[in-house]
Amino acid sequence: MWDVAIVGGGLAGLAASHGLRGWRSLLLEEGERLGGRVLTRCQAGIHYDLGAVFGYDPRCVPFQFPRPALIREDEPIAIFHEGALHRGNSVVECLRRAVSERPARWREILAFLREERTASQLSPEAYALLNGFFRLIHAGELSDYGEDAQRDVLHRFHPAHYVDGNGSLVQAFAERIDASIRLRTRVLRVEEGADVVRLRVLKRGVERERTARYAIVATPARVTQHIVVTWTLADRRLLERVSYGAFTVVAIGLRGPFLEGLSYVATPSLPMNVLLKQHTRRPDVELLLAYYGERGTRRLRGKEDARIVQQVLRGLRTVDPGFSRDREPLFTDVQHWSIGGTVLSRECLGDWRGGLVQVSPRIFLAGDYLDVGYPYGMIAALHSGQRAAARVSEALGARRQRRGRS
Numbered sequence: 001m002w003d004v005a006i007v008g009g010g011l012a013g014l015a016a017s018h019g020l021r022g023w024r025s026l027l028l029e030e031g032e033r034l035g036g037r038v039l040t041r042c043q044a045g046i047h048y049d050l051g052a053v054f055g056y057d058p059r060c061v062p063f064q065f066p067r068p069a070l071i072r073e074d075e076p077i078a079i080f081h082e083g084a085l086h087r088g089n090s091v092v093e094c095l096r097r098a099v100s101e102r103p104a105r106w107r108e109i110l111a112f113l114r115e116e117r118t119a120s121q122l123s124p125e126a127y128a129l130l131n132g133f134f135r136l137i138h139a140g141e142l143s144d145y146g147e148d149a150q151r152d153v154l155h156r157f158h159p160a161h162y163v164d165g166n167g168s169l170v171q172a173f174a175e176r177i178d179a180s181i182r183l184r185t186r187v188l189r190v191e192e193g194a195d196v197v198r199l200r201v202l203k204r205g206v207e208r209e210r211t212a213r214y215a216i217v218a219t220p221a222r223v224t225q226h227i228v229v230t231w232t233l234a235d236r237r238l239l240e241r242v243s244y245g246a247f248t249v250v251a252i253g254l255r256g257p258f259l260e261g262l263s264y265v266a267t268p269s270l271p272m273n274v275l276l277k278q279h280t281r282r283p284d285v286e287l288l289l290a291y292y293g294e295r296g297t298r299r300l301r302g303k304e305d306a307r308i309v310q311q312v313l314r315g316l317r318t319v320d321p322g323f324s325r326d327r328e329p330l331f332t333d334v335q336h337w338s339i340g341g342t343v344l345s346r347e348c349l350g351d352w353r354g355g356l357v358q359v360s361p362r363i364f365l366a367g368d369y370l371d372v373g374y375p376y377g378m379i380a381a382l383h384s385g386q387r388a389a390a391r392v393s394e395a396l397g398a399r400r401q402r403r404g405r406s
Contacts, residue, residue, distance in 0.1 A: 001211045002026045004392050005199055006179065007187045007227070008218035010036020011378055012366040012385035014173040016216045018062055019389025023396055025179035026210065028201060030186045034174055037340070038378070040167025043253065043331040046280045047165040048287055050249045050335035052378050053276070055160045056169050060379045062386060065172045068164035071279055073263040077156060079132055080267050080319050087262065090156050091133050094266075098129055119143045119150060132268030137377075139245025139293040139340040146346035159263060163281045166378075190215055191229035192360045214395060216388045218366035220244060220339050230360040238356060241347045242369050245294035247340040250312045252288040253280075253330035258316060258323050259288075270315045271296050285330060288316060297336065305334040342369045342376050357388055364388045 002024050006013050009029030013036075017027050037051035055070055078087045081098045088094040092113070099105040108126045111117040119127060119142050131142040134153040142150055162168060174181075188207070189200035197215040201208050217224050221242035225231075250272075259265065264276040273296060278287040290312040292300060300308055309332045317323050358364050366388040371380030 001196065001213065002180075003212065003396055004214045004216060005197065005210060005212035006216045006218060007190065007199070008036070008367075009034040009181070009183070010218060010367075011038060011170075011173075011381035012036075012368065012388075013216070013218035014170065014177065015062065015382045015385025016218055016366050016389040016392075017177040017179040017385075018173060019386050020393055021176075021178050023393070025177075026212065027177070027179040027181045028185045028187055028199070028210075029181070029183050032183055034181070034183075035167065035170035036381075037337060038166045038170050039335060040165030040170075041251075041333060042165075043333070044282075044285070046253055046282060046285060046287065046331075047163060047167070048251045048253075048278070048289070048333070049161065049165045049167075050251060050333060051337065052166055053159070053161065053249065053289055053291075054157065055162050056166055056378050060382045061169065061172075062382075063172070063176060065176075068162045068168050070160050070162055072158060072160045073276075073278060074158055075261055075263040075277075078262050078265045079129065080265055080269065081129060081132075082269075085262075085265065085319065091154050095129055095133075099125075113154065115147070118147075128268045132266040132273075135268075135273040135293050136264070136266060136291070137341070138343075139247045139297075140343045141293075141295070145344050149344035157264070159276055159278070161278055187219075187227055189229060190217055190227050190363060192362045197362050213399070214362050214364065214392045216364045216366050216385075216392060218385060218388070220367065221342075221369050222339070224365060224367070228359065228363060230363055232359070235356060235359050241345070243343045243345070244339045245341060245343050246297045246336070246338050247294065248292040248297045248300055248308075248334065248336045250290040250292075250308060250335075251331075251333040252290075252309060252312060253285055253332075254288055254327060255284055255330055256286075256327065258286065259320050260322075265319050267315060267319065270318065271299065271311055272315055275312075275316060275319060288312070290315065294340070300336070305332070308334050344376060357391060364391055 005026045039051040076087050078085045079094045086094050086097040130153050134142045186202040191198050197212050199210045221239045225239040259277045272290040273293050274291050276289040366384045368380035370384045
């Protein structure tokens with residue numbers, strides 16, 4: 001019997017595994033790799049990310065390790081609106097320039113930013129502009145989210161990234177945990193019994209049972225609610241309110257400059273949400289990343305990768321007319337994600353303010369959607385895994401002490 005079984009090898013599961021070093025731990029991952037939505041690939045000597053594309057915050061990593069060099073992208077930003085680029089060093093500056101000839105529209109945007117007007121009260125143009133910046137990282141639309149999350153529209157990103165990608169963090173975790181790792185193992189059922197947690201797993205077409213004293217389920221909410229048997233009605237309803245948006249990332253390596261003087265462009269009138277530029281370790285090559293949210297990803301279904309790449313290049317030529325049609329990409333890559341970031345609806349944000357960690361005496365949860373601060377992204381995933389590990393470690397330590405006294 002294992003001391004603890006951890007279901008899910010994303011950042012939350014890896015953080016939980018690290019926090020439980022010294023205990024007999026089993027880490028079960030359905031996919032062929034660890035890392036979840038952290039996916040780094042390499043072509044032509046250039047590492048790039050196809051999931052979480054912004055560099056992780058090292059302050060949230062529970063150990064020190066030699067990190068690769070960080071490349072900051074501090075150039076101005078822009079929004080493409082009515083056939084023109086409107087540049088600025090902040091979101092507000094870009095929005096003001098986009099409606100500079102329509103004072104009434106600017107007053108409308110200001111009223112929203114001051115929380116004097118809701119998204120549903122905006123004109124179509126004002127909504128499209130604000131939604132354009134909001135969808136830089138969110139898979140859903142502005143109106144799908146609660147008021148607290150809608151404030152993200154003001155966030156001006158400095159999309160720093162590591163030359164070796166975020167995959168270096170996954171590798172660092174893998175080197176520092178002592179859990180027994182089982183890849184390509186699907187967990188079908190997690191159920192608490194008498195003094196034990198029973199896990200039904202499927203590997204290579206064969207079902208088996210694994211047992212552990214405790215379990216941490218670090219999978220997306222929609223997966224968790226189907227595999228965990230032990231629920232209170234209130235907890236199950238909480239998870240049912242958590243939804244996700246699909247998204248797609250397209251990476252294109254290009255020789256020579258493009259989007260000169262800009263780090264990213266919000267593109268509300270184009271099929272993709274945003275075009276980002278990243279410098280690389282090669283001075284002659286820059287990386288173009290295109291991000292599609294839920295709506296754009298639905299429209300891509302059935303399209304071959306080559307057609308998607310051509311759509312992105314057409315979008316780049318629309319935004320940057322100086323980009324030559326004759327420039328051939330050095331490499332291309334396309335990644336679709338059916339489960340992306342949490343859609344932080346009003347109901348979801350309200351439900352999770354207290355944070356749900358434990359659904360039964362021996363079953364704990366982890367995942368970015370559970371973070372009590374901001375339930376989204378890498379930082380939230382790391383925090384939730386560490387928190388769940390601390391609770392399980394405390395329970396295992398108390399058990400050991402009781403056995404020592406008996």
